[in-house]
Amino acid sequence: MREAILFLIIIVAGTGGELCVTRAMKDIGEVHDFRPAALLRFMRRAFLVGWMWIGIAMMTLAFFALLATLSFENVSFVVPVTALSYGAGAVGAMLFLRERISLQRWVGVLIVCAGVTIVLLTKH
């Protein structure tokens, strides 16, 4: 039960956090000016958007949940589960950000998911 809750937090809060940051960026709109002063203005604006702070809080929660899980669970078990965040990200982007995900993009996401699992498993 404890593992299931922590896995849920890692995937939902981690991906949800990134989706919230994306939402904040979409509220700001496309950046065209990349000069240093303009980038500083962009950063200031970004941190004034509520979604940005919700996103950072959720990603922080996910990070600590990952650390907690790794303290008692094998990496070989944790990693494939966290790789599910690629799939969760695509679902979240479709539902929360209204992105249109083609079949080709779905296939690509699933292949990446498998590749990341293989690479991370060979690390330990």
Next chain:
Amino acid sequence: MTESPGFHFKTYFLVLIMVIFAPLGNVLLSKGMKNVGPATHWTPFELGSVLLRIGSSGYVWLGVASLLTFFVAYMLVLTWADYSWVQPASSFSYAMVALLSYLLLGEAVSPVRWFGVAVICLGVFVVGQTHPRTTAVKA
């Protein structure tokens, strides 16, 4: 979907910055923290001393700067590109880590790991063939 001038160039350029600076930042932070060494007694005095060593480590500052660069690039690209495109595309950083470890540090990379890298590259290629933006974006 209307595209701003240089749309593809700036998208791929920022993803390139992301896949270089995220692993670089992690490697630099890791190297910096290994030089600092672990706290053994966790007394306030020792923790203060460890914090001081962290603050005076060039590797740690370079690592933080690299990760900040990654995060700014990530934020910028998300102002116009889809999250469902950027997220898998940025996983190319795993391939970058394997390549840098092999070429610069001379580390052995197992065949299974190269296979995983190849699978990631294939996935990134498939995602990369789709348009980076499928939603309307504020100009």
